Amino acid sequence: QGREGSWSETCCEGVSGEEKGDRLDEILNRECCEGRCEEEHCEEDCCGEDEDDETVPLRACAFNGTVADFLRGEKLCCRHKHLSKHFNMNRILEYRWSSGDERTVRELFELRKMGGGAQDDAVGPKPRDPPQVLRSKFIVEGMCCSAEEGLIQALVQKMDGVERLEVNAVTRTLLVWHDTNAVKATAILQQLNEAKMEAHLASVDRKGKKWTEHLPPWSVTACCLLTLVSLGGYKYDPIKWFALPAVAVFLPQLVLKAWSGVKNCMIGIHFLMIIAVLGVFVVGTMNHSTDIIDGGVLIALFAVSEWLESKTLATARNSLEAVMALRPDAADVVGVGLVPVEDVHVGDVVAIRPGDKIPVDGVVVKGTSVVNESSLTGEARGVEKGEGSQVYAGTVNTSSYLQVVATKESADSTVAKLGDFIESCSMHKSSTEKMVESIARYYTPLILLLALSVAGAAFIPAVAPSVSERNRYIKLACNLLVAGCPCALVLSTPATMVSGLAAAANNGALIKGGQYLEVLGSMKHLAFDKTGTLTEGKYRVNGIAMAKGKSEDDLLYWLASVESQSSHPIAWAITKLAKEKGIKIADQITNYTTLAGEGVRATVQGSEVVVGNIKVAARNGWSSSEVSSLRAQYESWERQGFTVCWVGVEGQALGVFSVADMVRPGTKALVTKLVKSRVKCWILTGDNEGAALKVASKLRLRADRVKSSLTPEDKYWHVSSLKEEEEAAGRCFKASGKVGMVGDGVNDAPALAGADVGIAMGAAGTPVAMETADVVLFSDNLQKLTDTISLAKLCRRKILENILISIAIKASIIVLIFLYEDFSIVYNILSDVGGALLVITNGLSVMWSWKSVKRSLMALTGGGKDAECSAKRKDKTLNKASCGGGGCCGG
Ligand code: ADP
Numbered sequence: 107q108g109r110e111g112s113w114s115e116t117c118c119e120g121v122s123g124e125e126k127g128d129r130l131d132e133i134l135n136r137e138c139c140e141g142r143c144e145e146e147h148c149e150e151d152c153c154g155e156d157e158d159d160e161t162v163p164l165r166a167c168a169f170n171g172t173v174a175d176f177l178r179g180e181k182l183c184c185r186h187k188h189l190s191k192h193f194n195m196n197r198i199l200e201y202r203w204s205s206g207d208e209r210t211v212r213e214l215f216e217l218r219k220m221g222g223g224a225q226d227d228a229v230g231p232k233p234r235d236p237p238q239v240l241r242s243k244f245i246v247e248g249m250c251c252s253a254e255e256g257l258i259q260a261l262v263q264k265m266d267g268v269e270r271l272e273v274n275a276v277t278r279t280l281l282v283w284h285d286t287n288a289v290k291a292t293a294i295l296q297q298l299n300e301a302k303m304e305a306h307l308a309s310v311d312r313k314g315k316k317w318t319e320h321l322p323p324w325s326v327t328a329c330c331l332l333t334l335v336s337l338g339g340y341k342y343d344p345i346k347w348f349a350l351p352a353v354a355v356f357l358p359q360l361v362l363k364a365w366s367g368v369k370n371c372m373i374g375i376h377f378l379m380i381i382a383v384l385g386v387f388v389v390g391t392m393n394h395s396t397d398i399i400d401g402g403v404l405i406a407l408f409a410v411s412e413w414l415e416s417k418t419l420a421t422a423r424n425s426l427e428a429v430m431a432l433r434p435d436a437a438d439v440v441g442v443g444l445v446p447v448e449d450v451h452v453g454d455v456v457a458i459r460p461g462d463k464i465p466v467d468g469v470v471v472k473g474t475s476v477v478n479e480s481s482l483t484g485e486a487r488g489v490e491k492g493e494g495s496q497v498y499a500g501t502v503n504t505s506s507y508l509q510v511v512a513t514k515e516s517a518d519s520t521v522a523k524l525g526d527f528i529e530s531c532s533m534h535k536s537s538t539e540k541m542v543e544s545i546a547r548y549y550t551p552l553i554l555l556l557a558l559s560v561a562g563a564a565f566i567p568a569v570a571p572s573v574s575e576r577n578r579y580i581k582l583a584c585n586l587l588v589a590g591c592p593c594a595l596v597l598s599t600p601a602t603m604v605s606g607l608a609a610a611a612n613n614g615a616l617i618k619g620g621q622y623l624e625v626l627g628s629m630k631h632l633a634f635d636k637t638g639t640l641t642e643g644k645y646r647v648n649g650i651a652m653a654k655g656k657s658e659d660d661l662l663y664w665l666a667s668v669e670s671q672s673s674h675p676i677a678w679a680i681t682k683l684a685k686e687k688g689i690k691i692a693d694q695i696t697n698y699t700t701l702a703g704e705g706v707r708a709t710v711q712g713s714e715v716v717v718g719n720i721k722v723a724a725r726n727g728w729s730s731s732e733v734s735s736l737r738a739q740y741e742s743w744e745r746q747g748f749t750v751c752w753v754g755v756e757g758q759a760l761g762v763f764s765v766a767d768m769v770r771p772g773t774k775a776l777v778t779k780l781v782k783s784r785v786k787c788w789i790l791t792g793d794n795e796g797a798a799l800k801v802a803s804k805l806r807l808r809a810d811r812v813k814s815s816l817t818p819e820d821k822y823w824h825v826s827s828l829k830e831e832e833e834a835a836g837r838c839f840k841a842s843g844k845v846g847m848v849g850d851g852v853n854d855a856p857a858l859a860g861a862d863v864g865i866a867m868g869a870a871g872t873p874v875a876m877e878t879a880d881v882v883l884f885s886d887n888l889q890k891l892t893d894t895i896s897l898a899k900l901c902r903r904k905i906l907e908n909i910l911i912s913i914a915i916k917a918s919i920i921v922l923i924f925l926y927e928d929f930s931i932v933y934n935i936l937s938d939v940g941g942a943l944l945v946i947t948n949g950l951s952v953m954w955s956w957k958s959v960k961r962s963l964m965a966l967t968g969g970g971k972d973a974e975c976s977a978k979r980k981d982k983t984l985n986k987a988s989c990g991g992g993g994c995c996g997g
């Protein structure tokens with residue numbers, strides 16, 4: 107099935123005969139067998155041994171996670187992600203399984219095995235009755251830092267019916283996929299809150315809080331007040347005992363959290379704090395000194411820092427939520443009235459008044475207006491919309507009345523998908539983040555061990571002969587315990603990533619996870635698709651040449667009939683010309699097929715018509731010397747840099763035509779900037795060499811960086827070979843870089859998927875592009891690409907700063923603890939709190955500084971002076987959320 111079925115057809119389109127089987131084997135076996143099974147999600151027999159077994163490729167992909175997991179390329183059985191990307195490509199081409207299928211990949215493959223062709227499987231019965239799996243979103247206010255993600259996972263994952271979960275400590279968000287028959291969201295909530303995690307369901311409206319809710323919780327306030335009073339102990343000794351109730355008010359929640367950690371075999375900051383405070387009290391009581399006050403100060407500072415951190419991080423969460431809040435709630439359906447947006451179905455006509463947020467993705471059927479699409483594209487200029495124009499949910503109708511027919515259900519709208527993506531993308535960790543977390547995982551137990559040994563030494567008379575010596579050792583151990591909290595280090599990366607992702611989203615770029623932000627910042631190669639990416643993709647017909655005895659009208663009739671089925675920019679140019687010339691399009695057009703990267707084919711009124719590039723012509727023998735007049739014309743146009751296509755009917759060449767396209771404004775500046783920052787730019791195109799070189803010369807790109815006449819698969823191989831080159835460089839201890847690919851997301855799906863980071867441009871409304879690419883730019887303005895790369899670089903710098911800051915602080919504190927006998931535990935906790943707040947603020951500054959940079963850029967370009975928008979700024983309907991926080995209202 108894997109070899110003969112439509113999967114291999116789509117996987118190896120353009121590869122003929124036996125080569126196809128070999129190519130497929132090569133992809134599957136080479137990529138998979140190198141990796142073997144490394145993760146728990148894989149079957150033992152990840153790579154089939156049996157040569158004759160048709161299911162080898164299927165078992166190779168026996169990945170026991172959901173399709174969504176698989177597409178994200180996480181938890182894969184193979185080190186090389188190409189495999190998932192191949193499946194991904196397949197999925198894109200057969201876009202049937204797209205609707206959030208929660209079946210596992212293995213199940214999908216099993217289905218194929220049982221039920222014949224993929225097409226049948228897609229509509230066939232599911233192998234088992236699906237459980238009622240629901241995704242619930244919780245906000246866990248009591249999550250201290252990423253170090254606690256593990257605890258939350260341990261608490262929830264073990265519950266029956268919980269399928270999987272994702273945690274983000276920065277946004278304090280927990281997503282749980284659970285079978286509602288087995289476990290309800292309330293049970294999960296209860297489990298979390300029993301461990302004092304202060305969780306609530308995200309759907310519970312927390313807006314419009316009372317002012318008192320902005321104050322710290324009573325336990326924090328009481329702890330601080332009592333500690334303040336206890337400070338009087340320095341003047342009048344008995345007052346120092348106020349430190350005891352100060353600790354007592356906050357201790358219960360500390361103990362509960364520590365206990366749930368210990369129960370799950372995790373020693374966290376709460377546990378360390380309890381021991382440290384007890385230690386300080388023991389020393390203080392034995393000494394009869396004011397040291398006891400330090401215990402109160404320690405707890406008070408810890409309580410305040412936890413509260414402050416949660417407040418600061420909520421800023422990051424809110425900025426992500428602002429993007430999700432773009433989803434409108436209600437729609438005014440013509441003839442029905444106001445209904446919840448979920449009840450608007452494809453084909454319903456919706457009325458949109460000036461100032462309204464457009465509720466659905468659809469096409470304008472009545473009226474003309476200017477729509478502010480900044481919420482999606484990040485560009486604050488109005489876009490004119492008339493009958494037939496595409497509009498998107500979440501954008502704002504600014505000038506006059508429109509009627510729009512819905513073309514998508516609200517859950518499938520671009521903005522809904524954007525929201526879903528952002529929510530789960532912020533959960534994906536980058537490699538730096540994972541590395542930092544694994545360091546932190548060893549650091550805490552190590553310090554704990556050190557502290558225990560120091561404390562143990564206190565009770566060895568030979569080491570600590572006097573009481574004061576013993577106390578000194580105990581104090582040292584307590585100090586070490588406090589220094590054992592790696593909060594700042596653990597937060598150094600995610601705080602920056604989340605704010606980077608939020609800044610990108612507000613600027614019209616969806617980045618699907620921190621790892622891609624990281625890759626964007628360290629790209630060494632960037633390959634561009636030509637048509638529609640570097641060029642505008644707005645072709646106009648330059649010339650037509652006919653074979654002997656054929657008329658232009660005849661040629662245009664066949665040509666336009668086939669092209670009427672295509673969405674390629676060449677097709678638009680041809681159908682437009684045919685319309686202008688009054689050429690009728692045939693009624694009967696069947697068997698329409700796209701020849702990927704080559705052209706199109708269809709049966710028009712019973713005759714087979716083929717349109718395509720020189721490869722198509724060569725295959726049909728049209729470009730040989732018998733039809734030399736066409737060949738000469740072809741070559742002449744190619745030399746001039748035109749895109750040239752051949753047209754043939756019933757196997758006979760009918761003629762050739764040439765079309766021309768313009769390079770997008772700003773492309774040259776972008777390429778120059780990239781080259782300056784040592785990124786090697788490539789052009790990968792299916793077009794002929796002449797047209798490709800013409801674009802390259804306009805962009806001052808070297809001719810050897812241009813690869814022409816490529817099929818989508820060739821583009822994939824080229825990107826893969828660049829990646830292999832870089833990986834090889836990495837193995838030889840040279841700096842290895844990453845490979846990016848920019849394309850239109852449909853044609854270039856394989857290459858986008860194969861690159862380290864695939865960037866789809868102008869992708870608003872193209873769900874395929876949103877699924878395939880790792881970075882989605884909603885507008886087709888190349889400036890967005892420059893912005894996004896700069897943002898990624900800024901994030902990289904901030905992360906590096908944060909890691910250095912947090913390591914420097916911890917290292918100097920540990921040195922000071924050992925150097926100075928009397929080093930106060932208060933300074934220690936102050937440095938810890940300060941460090942954590944510093945890295946969070948530094949990380950979040952990406953978002954803030956980016957917003958102000960964008961504002962000044964807009965002011966320079968005049969974008970911010972959008973009259974309608976500023977007028978609407980006063981209008982309540984165009985609230986902060988509808989402007990995406992970064993558009994006309996600038997947040
Ligand atoms: P690019 O890689 O530059 O985006 P495409 O892959 O879209 O180019 O197309 C490659 C070539 O295939 C085009 O230059 C053209 O010759 C041919 N082609 C593709 N689609 C069509 C079509 N609908 N009509 C005619 N020619 C087409």
Ligand code: MG
Nearest residue numbers: 635637638853
């Ligand atoms: Mg293209």
